[in-house]
Amino acid sequence: MQISGDPNRFLSLASTIDQELLRPSMMAIEMHAGQCLYASGDEVRKVFFPHSGLVVMTMSIHNRPAAGIVLIGNDGVIGGLSATACAPANCNAEVLISGRATWIPAVEYRFALAQSAAISNLAARFDNALMAQAQQTALCNATHHVQARFCRWLLEIYDRTGSTIPLKQATLGRMLGVRRTTVTMVSVRLEKDGVLRSRRGSIEIMKRDDLERHCCECYQRAKSFAKTVFVAGDKDQSLATANAAAAPVPTSAVRQ
Numbered sequence: 001m002q003i004s005g006d007p008n009r010f011l012s013l014a015s016t017i018d019q020e021l022l023r024p025s026m027m028a029i030e031m032h033a034g035q036c037l038y039a040s041g042d043e044v045r046k047v048f049f050p051h052s053g054l055v056v057m058t059m060s061i062h063n064r065p066a067a068g069i070v071l072i073g074n075d076g077v078i079g080g081l082s083a084t085a086c087a088p089a090n091c092n093a094e095v096l097i098s099g100r101a102t103w104i105p106a107v108e109y110r111f112a113l114a115q116s117a118a119i120s121n122l123a124a125r126f127d128n129a130l131m132a133q134a135q136q137t138a139l140c141n142a143t144h145h146v147q148a149r150f151c152r153w154l155l156e157i158y159d160r161t162g163s164t165i166p167l168k169q170a171t172l173g174r175m176l177g178v179r180r181t182t183v184t185m186v187s188v189r190l191e192k193d194g195v196l197r198s199r200r201g202s203i204e205i206m207k208r209d210d211l212e213r214h215c216c217e218c219y220q221r222a223k224s225f226a227k228t229v230f231v232a233g234d235k236d237q238s239l240a241t242a243n244a245a246a247a248p249v250p251t252s253a254v255r256q
């Protein structure tokens with residue numbers, strides 16, 4: 001399976017040596033909208049690396065539809081945290097927009113992390129960015145108006161899939177934990193301003209900059225945090241790689 005130049009960010013950031021660790025156990029999967037990759041409480045047996053499409057992590061409470069927490073497209077990894085901890089899934093992983101992914105067994109993912117400090121560090125950075133996104137969503141839900149939250153979700157989706165968002169208003173309402181009629185009301189307002197155009201079963205973003213102006217600060221905060229995590233991590237990795245290259249290899253470290 002090809003990894004070099006892979007559209008999945010995790011795989012593309014892994015070094016050639018680390019890619020060789022992952023490659024033998026990688027398998028391809030088509031993800032279909034509405035498919036559940038795993039449900040809350042499940043043992044996570046597979047770790048997914050999306051190449052296209054979009055997955056949302058959701059949670060539900062009694063008698064309420066599952067609402068969205070974080071989005072993962074080709075910028076992330078699904079199931080990595082639970083697989084690393086050998087812990088059951090704490091939320092559902094639902095395919096929101098169909099696409100392709102690569103998966104490896106959780107046991108092979110743990111093996112790769114144990115074998116390579118670099119890939120372990122890479123996984124920690126992705127987990128950190130994911131956690132930041134979840135925390136930002138919790139704060140956003142508690143403090144910001146539904147229109148700003150709606151715009152944030154549209155921007156997050158736009159960044160991962162493009163300007164045409166193939167989702168119904170009812171689905172977006174469930175993600176936000178609000179009624180469909182509330183999403184319709186907000187959409188009509190934004191459509192009047194020329195920001196977007198609603199169609200049957202999809203939303204077209206017409207003016208991304210205006211959408212960002214209607215959004216709360218949460219979008220930029222999560223985005224800039226992720227950027228910081230990866231820039232800082234890249235510097236550490238460059239230093240570690242340079243140090244490893246400069247240091248003599250002890251005889252005991254050479255695999256016989």
Ligand SMILES: [Zn+2]
Nearest residue numbers: 140144216218
């Ligand atoms: Zn917010």
